[in-house]
Amino acid sequence: MRHDPLDVLVVGGSLAGLMAAIALVRQGHRVTVLERAPRHRPSGASLVVREADLRTILGAEHARAAVRSAGPRDTRRGTDVPATWAGLYEGLCRAAEAEPRLTLRHDTRVGAVGQDANSVWVQAGRERLAGDLLIGADGHRSLVRRSVAPEHPDAGFAGYVLWLGVAAERDLAYAGPWPGGLDIRDSGAHLLLGYPLAGPDGSTAPGRRRLGWAWYDRTRNEVFRELGAVRGGVGHHSLRAPDLPPEVIDGLAGEAGQWPQPWRSAITDSFGRVDFVGTPITEYLPERLVRGRMVLVGDAAHVPTPMTGRGFATSLDDAAALAGS
Numbered sequence: 034m035r036h037d038p039l040d041v042l043v044v045g046g047s048l049a050g051l052m053a054a055i056a057l058v059r060q061g062h063r064v065t066v067l068e069r070a071p072r073h074r075p076s077g078a079s080l081v082v083r084e085a086d087l088r089t090i091l092g093a094e095h096a097r098a099a100v101r102s103a104g105p106r107d108t109r110r111g112t113d114v115p116a117t118w119a120g121l122y123e124g125l126c127r128a129a130e131a132e133p134r135l136t137l138r139h140d141t142r143v144g145a146v147g148q149d150a151n152s153v154w155v156q157a158g159r160e161r162l163a164g165d166l167l168i169g170a171d172g173h174r175s176l177v178r179r180s181v182a183p184e185h186p187d188a189g190f191a192g193y194v195l196w197l198g199v200a201a202e203r204d205l206a207y208a209g210p211w212p213g214g215l216d217i218r219d220s221g222a223h224l225l226l227g228y229p230l231a232g233p234d235g236s237t238a239p240g241r242r243r244l245g246w247a248w249y250d251r252t253r254n255e256v257f258r259e260l261g262a263v264r265g266g267v268g269h270h271s272l273r274a275p276d277l278p279p280e281v282i283d284g285l286a287g288e289a290g291q292w293p294q295p296w297r298s299a300i301t302d303s304f305g306r307v308d309f310v311g312t313p314i315t316e317y318l319p320e321r322l323v324r325g326r327m328v329l330v331g332d333a334a335h336v337p338t339p340m341t342g343r344g345f346a347t348s349l350d351d352a353a354a355l356a357g358s
Contacts, residue, residue: 039063042166044176045066049333050168050330051125051126051128053170053348055132058132065164067138069141069143070140071139089353117243143155144156144176146327147180148167148180148326153326167326168330168355169328172332173268174187174188174270177327178329189266189268190267190313190315191315194314195247196250197247198310200244205298218293220291223288227245227292228245274304274310274311282307322334332348
């Protein structure tokens with residue numbers, strides 16, 4: 034069913050917000066995305082992406098561009114390929130910036146949202162923007178969720194944290210066989226996911242590749258509480274390596290020896306450069322996704338445990354559902 038074009042406000046311009054915005058623009062609506070972070074931001078996170086799924090939201094040209102920025106080259110239908118968060122984010126930003134009916138505003142912090150029977154509004158500094166529909170794509174600490182589901186506003190801390198990093202092959206003290214795919218290692222209170230990545234330019238040539246790693250750790254929850262990243266059972270924010278006490282980094286570096294190569298070298302390199310991120314894992318099961326003219330998508334709507342591998346795919350599903358409604 035076709036509708037008259039709407040003026041849509043999207044709070045949150047990360048992966049879920051960008052995909053929802055592009056999907057809505059491609060249906061003929063006018064969209065403004067408000068993102069508090071700057072346009073260029075580093076991230077050591079990685080995810081699994083499938084170009085065939087992206088095509089349903091972005092179209093063939095933008096899907097190819099997004100995947101190319103993310104790194105992988107094997108885009109056969111049905112093939113899941115590890116990609117960097119930063120690369121995919123860059124590809125989605127470029128796709129959004131190519132849409133004439135889409136306005137993407139970075140460095141814009143939203144302080145309040147509201148609605149009445151006929152419209153929605155957001156307060157961004159001294160500016161108030163109005164529209165017909167508001168999409169909350171503002172992550173696990175969603176401001177919009179407080180209006181949509183005030184009875185259940187917070188995502189709870191799941192009881193473990195995740196350390197994330199990416200290392201360049203040329204910097205590693207390792208010359209053995211290159212891993213062919215996702216590797217999962219269990220060590221009691223710790224779990225490691227390692228995955229090969231293309232280089233920043235998309236190259237998979239030897240010497241130009243990268244390794245991504247994700248280390249799940251349930252032994253350092255108190256560090257996140259002491260530094261305010263977890264408060265009262267709610268995960269509030271991530272910690273970058275420079276925010277951590279040196280003894281925490283030294284302890285992690287000492288425990289890196291439990292992992293086999295090449296992951297040990299990749300982790301040791303990230304610790305040596307003090308270039309990694311720690312994030313408290315949160316979980317949220319929604320009781321309500323829509324209230325009036327406000328809708329939740331992505332981690333604002335449902336925060337799946339990372340071990341399901343469904344976070345990005347669920348955000349794609351959300352964008353497709355919005356475009357088809």
